[in-house]
Amino acid sequence: MHAINIARVVLGSSLLLGGVAASAAAQTLAAPGEETYAQQMAREQSEHPTLKIGSAAPAFSLKGIDDKSHTLAEYGDAPILAIAFISNHCPASQLYEGRIKQIVRDYADKGVKLIAIAPNGPMAVAPRELNYAEVDDSFESMKIHAEYRQFNFPYLYEGDTQQVAHQYGPKVTPHIFIFDRERKLRYEGRIDDNMRGNNIKTNDARNALDALVAGRPVPVEHTPVFGCSTKWNSAIAGKQREMKEWMAKPVTLETASLDELKKLRTNPTGKTLMINFWATWCGPCQTEYPELLTTYLWYRSRDFEFVSVALNTPDERASVQKFLDEHHSAVRNLIIDTDDVYAVQAAFDAKWESGVPFTLVLAPDGREIYRIEGEADILALRRRILGNLPDAGMFAGNTEYWRK
Amino acid sequence: MSKWTWSFAPIAMLLAATTVVAAQQPARPNLLQVTSHVSAERVTVGDRFNVTLELAPAAKMHVYAPTVVNYKPIVLTVRPQPGLIVRPASYPPAEKYFYAPLKETVDVYQKPFQVVQELGLDSSPAGRAALKGVTELTVQAALSYQACDDKICFPPRTIPLTWTVAIKES
Numbered sequence: 001m002h003a004i005n006i007a008r009v010v011l012g013s014s015l016l017l018g019g020v021a022a023s024a025a026a027q028t029l030a031a032p033g034e035e036t037y038a039q040q041m042a043r044e045q046s047e048h049p050t051l052k053i054g055s056a057a058p059a060f061s062l063k064g065i066d067d068k069s070h071t072l073a074e075y076g077d078a079p080i081l082a083i084a085f086i087s088n089h090c091p092a093s094q095l096y097e098g099r100i101k102q103i104v105r106d107y108a109d110k111g112v113k114l115i116a117i118a119p120n121g122p123m124a125v126a127p128r129e130l131n132y133a134e135v136d137d138s139f140e141s142m143k144i145h146a147e148y149r150q151f152n153f154p155y156l157y158e159g160d161t162q163q164v165a166h167q168y169g170p171k172v173t174p175h176i177f178i179f180d181r182e183r184k185l186r187y188e189g190r191i192d193d194n195m196r197g198n199n200i201k202t203n204d205a206r207n208a209l210d211a212l213v214a215g216r217p218v219p220v221e222h223t224p225v226f227g228c229s230t231k232w233n234s235a236i237a238g239k240q241r242e243m244k245e246w247m248a249k250p251v252t253l254e255t256a257s258l259d260e261l262k263k264l265r266t267n268p269t270g271k272t273l274m275i276n277f278w279a280t281w282c283g284p285c286q287t288e289y290p291e292l293l294t295t296y297l298w299y300r301s302r303d304f305e306f307v308s309v310a311l312n313t314p315d316e317r318a319s320v321q322k323f324l325d326e327h328h329s330a331v332r333n334l335i336i337d338t339d340d341v342y343a344v345q346a347a348f349d350a351k352w353e354s355g356v357p358f359t360l361v362l363a364p365d366g367r368e369i370y371r372i373e374g375e376a377d378i379l380a381l382r383r384r385i386l387g388n389l390p391d392a393g394m395f396a397g398n399t400e401y402w403r404k
Numbered sequence: 405m406s407k408w409t410w411s412f413a414p415i416a417m418l419l420a421a422t423t424v425v426a427a428q429q430p431a432r433p434n435l436l437q438v439t440s441h442v443s444a445e446r447v448t449v450g451d452r453f454n455v456t457l458e459l460a461p462a463a464k465m466h467v468y469a470p471t472v473v474n475y476k477p478i479v480l481t482v483r484p485q486p487g488l489i490v491r492p493a494s495y496p497p498a499e500k501y502f503y504a505p506l507k508e509t510v511d512v513y514q515k516p517f518q519v520v521q522e523l524g525l526d527s528s529p530a531g532r533a534a535l536k537g538v539t540e541l542t543v544q545a546a547l548s549y550q551a552c553d554d555k556i557c558f559p560p561r562t563i564p565l566t567w568t569v570a571i572k573e574s
Contacts (some may be wrong), residue, residue, distance in 0.1 A: 042409055162423075279559070280474070280559065281474070281475050281476050281506075281550055281557065281560070282552065282557035283475075283503050283505070283506055283510075283552060283554075283557065284505075284552070284554065284555050284556055284557060285557065286506060287505035287506060310561060319474075341559040342432070342559075353432055354432055354558060354559055355433075355556040355557065355558050356556070356557055356558075356559070357556070372557040373556065374556035375555040375556065
């Protein structure tokens with residue numbers, strides 16, 4: 001599981017992250033006949049080279065989350081322009097949002113304008129790469145994410161054509177480019193040297209901004225980056241591979257007794273467990289179910305399980321199986337072995353009024369993390385899960401990020 | 405005319421004995437208020453009479469009409485017994501409910517509505533034989549329905565219903 005996560009992190013130069021070397025990650029991901037991680041990075045750098053120091057800022061006209069078009073020219077009055085390539089889904093990028101916002105605040109009176117561009121092609125992001133995300137990288141999701149995190153800077157979408165992203169060549173999100181008054185690139189690289197905010201030794205982007213504000217030479221013009229690789233629309237093999245693997249999984253349906261439901265309520269999985277009671281005669285259940293499956297698809301590479309329980313009676317088994325097949329619900333699916341749904345209610349959860357959908361998320365120790373009788377607010381659900389899944393040190397602070 | 409009102413627990417309505425019985429059930433929300441009345445307190449063999457159910461879904465809730473497919477429709481079922489003629493229950497035209505998330509239109513009842521059940525005492529020789537010496541008749545029925553709003557559904561419920569009518573000698 002961790003190998004996938006590690007492999008998603010681009011390790012610039014010889015930088016180590018979490019004690020894991022890039023080469024180790026590359027070796028883990030490579031499958032026979034497929035390019036290694038290192039080969040992928042080399043190919044992408046060749047196909048989308050990063051803008052060189054001293055280059056002019058490529059012009060752009062991109063749609064912002066305010067639904068207006070934004071151009072390079074409109075920021076012409078700013079003595080210094082910083083362009084941060086970030087993304088909704090990337091845990092590294094998420095961890096830098098607060099620092100980017102602080103840069104905006106700290107440098108607003110010093111002639112610095114900062115904008116952010118989301119370079120990823122949404123269709124190129126594999127489900128498993130969304131394992132730290134509450135939304136994907138689509139334009140509409142940018143609006144949701146930016147509002148939730150209260151972005152204080154323009155946030156522009158570049159996921160369709162990626163022509164601008166290609167011209168700038170961000171290797172990862174986050175990757176920042178800083179231009180002077182003449183819009184010549186004076187700094188490109190990381191924001192600072194450590195994702196963990198309390199371990200920062202070098203504030204590279206701030207150092208560059210301070211130098212430009214003071215009219216001094218930028219001390220270090222290029223730094224290696226770390227984060228999540230830019231998702232180019234030309235490279236969707238990873239997503240296709242994952243979906244193929246998912247679709248090959250069988251859709252099964254087990255019969256569950258009241259005793260088994262009681263046991264399920266204690267969470268015997270050792271993982272964070274999402275349980276959803278649903279029924280074929282329930283419209284809101286049918287509406288919600290695909291979102292829950294998507295949530296599982298995204299988080300299954302972490303310690304997360306999903307069990308569905310159909311509240312249909314045993315004689316309705318065929319219709320339950322049909323629904324599960326149609327949605328390819330390749331999770332642990334249960335159907336109760338009784339037509340007494342109130343006995344199910346009493347056995348599983350005394351506080352439950354037997355309405356469906358009923359969704360419960362349990363911590364590995366059985367503690368209740370999230371509970372809703374009725375259709376879930378899927379964003380609230382995901383944020384609660386993310387705020388409770390351990391970040392395993394790789395993206396230390398991400399769990400806390402989702403609790404804020 | 406007698407009238408009884410209740411809202412959720414399985415109950416028996418006794419026209420003559422005026423007894424309401426509530427079965428033990430786990431607590432659950434009120435979904436459908438049910439009131440019934442019978443068109444005649446005393447009937448004679450050969451008479452027809454109606455039981456009318458006045459039904460009122462809880463706020464924002466709907467129950468499914470008999471015409472639905474893939475959902476649980478409301479159904480009033482009267483238990484057959486000798487001497488009792490049971491006609492098909494009469495349901496009002498359904499309202500069209502558009503459930504946007506699934507882009508489907510479903511036949512439901514969201515506002516108060518009536519279900520009318522026509523009954524009769526059988527005047528055929530077999531019916532008269534069955535009713536001979538009988539001074540009251542207890543009609544047993546069950547009302548099944550399933551209720552939802554746009555965010556939540558509750559499992560199908562069945563309410564047992566009972567009416568007792570006095571029988572006059574003809």
